[in-house]
Amino acid sequence: MKCRYCNAELKEHSKFCPKCGRAVEEDKPGEKALSLESLY
Ligand SMILES: [Zn+2]
Secondary structure: OEOOOOEEEEOOHHHHHHOOOOOOOOHHHHHHHHHHHHHH
């Protein structure tokens, strides 16, 4: 897993990047796709 902002290597389940200090969110593309589909 890498920080999306500075590309630093992160430990699994890290909530904050130790390098740039920004909050790191896990990508869940499947859930987003499903919620969009349910709108139609
Ligand atoms: Zn970072």
